[in-house]
Amino acid sequence: MNLPLQSVSPERRRKFAGLVVLAIVALSVLALPLPLPSAPPADRHFHLQASSFAYQPAVLHVNRGDRVTIEIEAQDVVHGLYLDGYDLQVTAEPGRTAALSFTADRSGSFRFRCPVTCGPLHPFMIGQLKVGPNTLLWKGLALAALAALAGVWSLRR
Numbered sequence: 001m002n003l004p005l006q007s008v009s010p011e012r013r014r015k016f017a018g019l020v021v022l023a024i025v026a027l028s029v030l031a032l033p034l035p036l037p038s039a040p041p042a043d044r045h046f047h048l049q050a051s052s053f054a055y056q057p058a059v060l061h062v063n064r065g066d067r068v069t070i071e072i073e074a075q076d077v078v079h080g081l082y083l084d085g086y087d088l089q090v091t092a093e094p095g096r097t098a099a100l101s102f103t104a105d106r107s108g109s110f111r112f113r114c115p116v117t118c119g120p121l122h123p124f125m126i127g128q129l130k131v132g133p134n135t136l137l138w139k140g141l142a143l144a145a146l147a148a149l150a151g152v153w154s155l156r157r
């Protein structure tokens with residue numbers, strides 16, 4: 001059963017229309033590729049502690065075009081790092097540090113793993129390099145701003 005539109009007060013109708021507009025804007029922010037200015041390439045330096053059987057940190061974020069240096073410090077036994085997609089590898093002796101430098105010219109999520117059989121849980125020694133503009137962050141910020149706007153707007157009388 002439908003309520004006749006006339007029975008809804010103009011104020012409520014305005015509020016509803018405002019909510020619809022906000023919802024559409026929020027969905028657009030999520031769905032559309034944002035024309036974000038890409039940050040200029042930067043030098044990014046990471047120091048990874050590698051010990052059986054994990055990297056610390058295990059997830060690295062860079063922007064496309066960044067010049068990346070990954071230093072890996074083997075804390076117990078020989079460990080290494082092989083970066084999928086970029087086909088790069090480095091190995092560090094126990095207690096030593098070895099470095100890998102490259103330009104992150106491919107965007108995406110790339111797994112890295114230990115190329116040295118370092119023990120029983122060796123296959124689980126993995127990490128991730130994420131290359132790309134951090135659009136999720138921007139979209140999150142945009143949504144937060146929208147939510148704040150909606151809050152202010154709904155308080156307005």
Ligand SMILES: [Cu+2]
Nearest residue numbers: 079080114118
């Ligand atoms: Cu290892």
